[in-house]
């Protein structure tokens with residue numbers, strides 16, 4: 713399987729706006745990320761859980777496409 717990058721966007725848990733992290737700052741477990749829209753503080757761990765779930769779905773979709781392609785080749 714070739715390398716593929718999945719774009720997973722982090723969204724505010726309160727207002728659903730995309731979260732913008734400070735480029736110079738690395739977030740880690742336990743951090744709170746302030747939303748620029750509603751100024752609520754999002755829990756990093758909760759955001760990661762959601763991002764991981766979203767990522768799994770995208771990977772699953774991608775894998776399905778690849779399997780379909782392989783099957784089509786078999787029946788050429």
Ligand SMILES: [Zn+2]
Pocket residue numbers: 724725726727728729747748749750751752
């Ligand atoms: Zn927000």
